[in-house]
Amino acid sequence: MTxxxxxxxxxxxxxxxxxxxxxxxxxxxxxGFARAFPDTAIYYAIKANPAPEVLSLLADLGSSFDAASVPxxxxxxxxxxxxxxxxxxxxxxxxxxxxxxxxxGVRQYAFDCEAxxxxxxxxxxxxxxxxxxxxxxxxxxxxxxxxxxCVPEMAKRLLARAPGxxxxxxxxxxxVGSQQTNSQMWDRALATCASLFRDLADQGVYLRMVNLGGGxxxxxxxxxxxxxxxxxxxxxxxxxxxxxxxxxxxxxxGRGMVGDAGIIRSEIVLISRKSxxxxxxxxxxxxxxxxxxxxxMDEAIRYPIRTDHDMDPMEPTILAGPTCDSVDVMYEKAxxxxxxxxxxxxxxxxxxxxxxxxxxxxxxxxxxxxLTCVCI
Amino acid sequence: MTxxxxxxxxxxxxxxxxxxxxxxxxxxxxxGFARAFPDTAIYYAIKANPAPEVLSLLADLGSSFDAASVPxxxxxxxxxxxxxxxxxxxxxxxxxxxxxxxxxGVRQYAFDCEAxxxxxxxxxxxxxxxxxxxxxxxxxxxxxxxxxxCVPEMAKRLLARAPGxxxxxxxxxxxVGSQQTNSQMWDRALATCASLFRDLADQGVYLRMVNLGGGxxxxxxxxxxxxxxxxxxxxxxxxxxxxxxxxxxxxxxGRGMVGDAGIIRSEIVLISRKSxxxxxxxxxxxxxxxxxxxxxMDEAIRYPIRTDHDMDPMEPTILAGPTCDSVDVMYEKAxxxxxxxxxxxxxxxxxxxxxxxxxxxxxxxxxxxxLTCVCI
Numbered sequence: 001m002t003x004x005x006x007x008x009x010x011x012x013x014x015x016x017x018x019x020x021x022x023x024x025x026x027x028x029x030x031x032g033f034a035r036a037f038p039d040t041a042i043y044y045a046i047k048a049n050p051a052p053e054v055l056s057l058l059a060d061l062g063s064s065f066d067a068a069s070v071p072x073x074x075x076x077x078x079x080x081x082x083x084x085x086x087x088x089x090x091x092x093x094x095x096x097x098x099x100x101x102x103x104x105g106v107r108q109y110a111f112d113c114e115a116x117x118x119x120x121x122x123x124x125x126x127x128x129x130x131x132x133x134x135x136x137x138x139x140x141x142x143x144x145x146x147x148x149x150c151v152p153e154m155a156k157r158l159l160a161r162a163p164g165x166x167x168x169x170x171x172x173x174x175x176v177g178s179q180q181t182n183s184q185m186w187d188r189a190l191a192t193c194a195s196l197f198r199d200l201a202d203q204g205v206y207l208r209m210v211n212l213g214g215g216x217x218x219x220x221x222x223x224x225x226x227x228x229x230x231x232x233x234x235x236x237x238x239x240x241x242x243x244x245x246x247x248x249x250x251x252x253x254g255r256g257m258v259g260d261a262g263i264i265r266s267e268i269v270l271i272s273r274k275s276x277x278x279x280x281x282x283x284x285x286x287x288x289x290x291x292x293x294x295x296x297m298d299e300a301i302r303y304p305i306r307t308d309h310d311m312d313p314m315e316p317t318i319l320a321g322p323t324c325d326s327v328d329v330m331y332e333k334a335x336x337x338x339x340x341x342x343x344x345x346x347x348x349x350x351x352x353x354x355x356x357x358x359x360x361x362x363x364x365x366x367x368x369x370x371l372t373c374v375c376i
Numbered sequence: 377m378t379x380x381x382x383x384x385x386x387x388x389x390x391x392x393x394x395x396x397x398x399x400x401x402x403x404x405x406x407x408g409f410a411r412a413f414p415d416t417a418i419y420y421a422i423k424a425n426p427a428p429e430v431l432s433l434l435a436d437l438g439s440s441f442d443a444a445s446v447p448x449x450x451x452x453x454x455x456x457x458x459x460x461x462x463x464x465x466x467x468x469x470x471x472x473x474x475x476x477x478x479x480x481g482v483r484q485y486a487f488d489c490e491a492x493x494x495x496x497x498x499x500x501x502x503x504x505x506x507x508x509x510x511x512x513x514x515x516x517x518x519x520x521x522x523x524x525x526c527v528p529e530m531a532k533r534l535l536a537r538a539p540g541x542x543x544x545x546x547x548x549x550x551x552v553g554s555q556q557t558n559s560q561m562w563d564r565a566l567a568t569c570a571s572l573f574r575d576l577a578d579q580g581v582y583l584r585m586v587n588l589g590g591g592x593x594x595x596x597x598x599x600x601x602x603x604x605x606x607x608x609x610x611x612x613x614x615x616x617x618x619x620x621x622x623x624x625x626x627x628x629x630g631r632g633m634v635g636d637a638g639i640i641r642s643e644i645v646l647i648s649r650k651s652x653x654x655x656x657x658x659x660x661x662x663x664x665x666x667x668x669x670x671x672x673m674d675e676a677i678r679y680p681i682r683t684d685h686d687m688d689p690m691e692p693t694i695l696a697g698p699t700c701d702s703v704d705v706m707y708e709k710a711x712x713x714x715x716x717x718x719x720x721x722x723x724x725x726x727x728x729x730x731x732x733x734x735x736x737x738x739x740x741x742x743x744x745x746x747l748t749c750v751c752i
Contacts, residue, residue, distance in 0.1 A: 047700060047742050068700045071743030090742070092646050092660045092698050095721070113648030115720055134650055147658070147702045151651040270468050272489030274510055275527040282523070284468045290736070297673070297703070322468050324423060324444045326523050326554075327673070344491055345471070360666070363739045363746035366423050366466070367447030370739035 001306065001351060005263050008376050014347060017266040017287035019373045021049070021354050023057050025261035029227075030061050033216075033253055036231030040249040043087055045214050046072045048254025048355040049262070053375035055079030058257075066214075066252040070097045073106055083107070089173070089211075089252065091116060091132050091148055099123035110173060110211075112150045117158055121165035128170035129162055130211055131155040135174045135189055149174065152192050159196075160205050171209030171247065172196060178255060179301070180215035181224050183233040187240070194241035210238075211250040218259025220352050221302045227256065255355040262354025264292065264371070268346050269322050281317050283338060285348055288321010288328040292371035293350070294360035296330040306349040309339035323366040377682065377727060381639050384752050390723060393642040393663035395749045397425070397730050399433050401637035405603075406437050409592075409629055412607030416625040419463055421590050422448045424630025424731040425638070429751035431455030434633075442590075442628040446473045449482055459483070465549070465587075465628065467492060467508050467524055475499040486549060486587075488526045493534055497541035504546035505538055506587055507531040511550045511565055525550065528568050535572075536581050547585030547623065548572060554631060555677070556591035557600050559609040563616070570617035586614075587626040594635025596728050597678045603632065631731040638730025640668065640747070644722050645698050657693050659714060661724055664697010664704040668747035669726070670736035672706040682725040685715035699742040 002022045009020065033042050043066040044058050050072065055065070056079045064085035065076035076086045083105030088098070091112040098109065102124040109124060111117050112132040120129055134149035150158075155172065162169040172193045176185040193210050200207055212234060217224040238246055270284040287293060295301040305319075316335040321328035342348075361370040378398045385396065409418050419442040420434050426448065431441070432455045440461040441452035452462045459481030464474070467488040474485065478500040485500060487493050488508040496505055510525035526534075531548065538545040548569045552561040566586070573583050588610060593600040614622055646660040663669060671677040681695075692711040697704035737746040 045700075050740075050743070067743070069743035071740075071745070075743065090698075090700050092696075094643070094645050094662065113646070115648060116646060119720075146650060147696055147705055148700075149650070150648075154651050157652070267470070269470050270489070270492060272491060272526075274522060274525070275530050276533070286470065294738075320468075320523055322466075324421075324466050324524075329523055344495075359738060359741040361739045362670075362735060363737045364426070364447075365735040367426070367443070367445035367451065369447070 001263060001349070004376055008374075009265055014265055014267055016369065017264055017285070017291060017371060019262050019264050019292070019353060019357055019371055021051060021054065021258065021262040021373060021375045023053060023261070023375055026054055026057055026258055027061065029257050029261065030058060030063060032227045033251065033257070036227040037234070037249070037251055039246075040212070040251050043089070043250055043252045044257055045252045045254030046075060047359060049258045049358060049373070050075050051358070051373045051375050052079060054258060070100050073101050073104060077104065087130075087250075089130075093119070095119045095123055102127065108170065111158070112148060113154075114158060117162065117165065117167070121167055125166045126168070128168045129159075130171045130173050130209065131159050133172055133174040133189065133192060135176055152196055156196055156199055159200055159207065160203050163205065169200070169205050169207060171207050171211060173211030173213060173250075175213035176215045178215055179217045181217050183225055183230045185215075186212060186234045187237040190234075190237045190241045197242070197247065207247065209248040209250060211252065214252040214254050214256065216251070216253045216256030218255050218352050218355065221304055258354040260352045260354065262352070262357070262373075264350040264353045264357065266348050266350060268342060268344050268348060271342060271344055280335060281315065282320060283317050283342065284320050284322055286322050287350075287371065288323060288330060290323055290325065290328055290362040290365040291321060291368055292353070292357040292361040293321070293330055295356055299331055299333055302331070302334075303353060304351040305336055305338065306351060307339055307342060308346060309341045312339040312341045314338060315340050323368065325366070377639060377725070380752055384750075385641055390641055390643055392745065393640055393661070393667060393747060395638050395640050395668070395729060395733055395747055397427060397430065397634065397638040397749060397751045399429060399637070399751055402430055402433055402634055403437065405633050405637065406434060406439060408603045409627065409633070412603040413610070413625070413627055415622075416588070416627050419465070419626055419628045420633055421628045421630030422451060423735060425634045425734060425749070426451050427734070427749045427751050428455060430634060443482075446476050449477050449480060453480065463506075463626075469495070471495045471499055478503065484546065487534070488524060489530075490534060493538065493541065493543070497543055501542045502544070504544045505535075506547045506549050506585065507535050509548055509550040509565065509568060511552055528572055532572055532575055535576055535583065536579055539581065545576070545581050545583060547583050547587060549587030549589060549626075551589035552591045554591055555593045557593050559601055559606045561591075562588060562610045563613040566610075566613045566617045573618070573623065583623065585624040585626060587628065590628040590630050590632065592627070592629045592632030594631050594728050594731065597680055634730035636728045636730065638728070638733070638749075640726040640729045640733065642724050642726060644718060644720050644724060647718060647720055656711060657691065658696060659693050659718065660696050660698055662698050663726075663747065664699060664706060666699055666701065666704055666738040666741040667697060667744060668729070668733040668737040669697070669706055671732055675707055675709055678707070678710075679729060680727040681712055681714065682727060683715055683718060684722060685717045688715040688717045690714060691716050699744065701742070
């Protein structure tokens with residue numbers, strides 16, 4: 001909670017659930033990354049929160065952008081970024097979307113298999129290509145599957161082919177898993193990268209860049225390491241594995257840039273028990289899994305919850321959303337402790353919701369409008 | 377797959393993933409329910425697919441509507457339904473939304489706790505109120521949680537209070553779980569309802585209606601019982617428990633009305649393996665968990681998949697969506713058998729996707745537009 005958000009909320013009556021983003025906090029987070037990673041380019045992961053005000057601020061601050069689609073490329077351009085500050089980092093792209101991005105001027109693309117490299121050779125000639133490595137996401141709270149990346153052997157073979165296809169074998173990228181709370185997790189992947197740099201150099205193919213991905217955590221219920229600690233451990237790992245021949249580096253923070261800059265204000269729609277002697281209470285909000293809190297899936301992300309009664313005695317509470325869908329329950333296996341004195345109609349603040357909320361919101365499920373975002 | 381959808385698809389070039397709904401099939405499904413439940417009112421569950429063409433067709437056919445919110449009430453009105461054909465069946469409603477629905481003319485509301493009944497007494501005077509009972513959802517493929525309903529004792533106490541609050545204690549409702557493949561599952565809940573009808577009559581409170589809910593399945597990979605079998609077993613159960621004093625009944629089909637009327641046409645964006653000797657192939661489509669296939673969560677709903685090569689040899693395939701999100705994988709634990717000859721750019725048809733797809737689609741995640749729906 002920031003003072004600016006507090007002032008905004010007290011001056012603005014509540015209607016429907018709204019995400020309020022404090023742009024000052026986004027600026028501080030950007031500056032924090034820039035300090036912690038002084039020699040690294042920052043590519044903001046647009047998908048975390050594509051609000052135009054967030055993108056414009058970051059463009060002004062000098063950020064580059066990680067786009068997952070042509071519409072995201074266009075959002076970055078609209079925010080004032082030139083095409084050379086945009087990387088099309090999704091490894092899964094329709095050929096006509098690559099062609100469109102290339103026409104717009106984007107010259108850096110991710111891939112993780114032969115077929116994607118061939119698409120790039122056909123419609124994005126001369127571009128820099130970055131191969132994504134499989135990474136197991138150990139230590140992350142929102143784990144990665146095997147969906148993205150390939151094994152190092154395959155990356156080596158494909159990058160060695162790139163020059164003959166009219167592409168620039170530019171580097172490697174990996175992702176250690178979102179909300180990664182172990183800053184050491186980059187070490188193993190960087191060892192693999194360094195070894196690939198050497199092997200390819202032996203074949204006369206000189207990679208230049210390592211994209212360290214995102215995964216930088218935001219603070220939910222538990223403290224997370226400071227961004228400076230990530231900067232230091234990654235710097236140490238780079239030195240350890242690359243020695244004095246450090247590559248260019250890139251980070252792609254999304255959650256770490258905007259997560260703690262946003263708060264959702266919601267309203268208690270109903271408080272009930274299932275029987276007169278039910279030991280546990282249900283509290284239903286005007287936002288749920290389909291309204292923007294999709295990351296509560298499997299109760300993975302536990303958002304801090306604030307009310308006007310946080311000094312009152314607490315009781316365990318099941319927290320659910322307003323739709324007629326039975327899976328629209330946020331916290332049930334591990335209920336929240338919330339004040340006994342809560343009343344229907346009161347406000348509940350859901351903190352650290354700046355990332356992966358508006359864009360996960362369903363397009364009108366049960367007739368409810370998608371989550372709105374106000375940037376202040 | 378219907379002939380009309382086949383003709384439409386062959387006449388229309390593919391651009392992005394699109395749901396095509398055959399209104400003739402919706403009409404057949406409506407008529408099937410009307411035949412199987414000749415003495416029962418049909419309230420279509422708008423949330424399953426609120427396409428205006430679907431709602432108008434059903435309004436013309438004489439359907440009533442189950443609305444989850446004020447916008448859904450308004451959609452039903454816009455489709456031509458009068459307010460007396462609309463029930464506001466969500467048990468979780470803001471008081472100002474109840475007031476709005478009452479102003480519009482809606483006079484039937486669901487509730488499952490004292491606080492909701494009190495809201496109804498304050499802002500929807502004279503309305504018929506229907507108490508939802510807890511039901512365990514056994515036998516359903518998309519199970520219900522304890523989110524909705526109360527125990528029978530509490531329902532009895534609350535319905536007995538309704539007349540003194542200026543409300544009409546109209547009946548009971550329950551839901552046996554979506555995609556319920558056991559037509560016997562209604563029996564136990566109806567026994568409870570009959571017993572509540574008797575107990576309340578002993579207190580001079582005469583309930584009139586039982587809302588049998590939805591849960592009627594659509595055909596995915598496995599055959600499901602014909603709707604006639606549901607009609608027969610429910611009729612038998614009603615006779616068994618209510619004898620000759622049958623209540624008015626209501627069903628709220630959603631999936632069963634539109635599920636098999638829709639097909640999503642999607643495009644293969646990428647086919648890859650993670651290593652040169654990877655035994656399993658990944659196929660990435662232009663639609664995934666965030667684009668409308670949310671019901672593949674935990675691989676719960678397994679949609680039939682059709683391609684142009686279904687006579688060719690098959691191999692197990694992991695099926696995933698196009699976003700940069702690692703959870704955007706539809707079938708991985710139990711991969712699909714798909715033709716080895718599939719190529720990037722080819723069409724994949726995802727059948728029985730008429731229900732719970734467009735409305736579950738995220739509002740632009742990764743920059744991808746929500747799923748469009750074309751009704752023919």
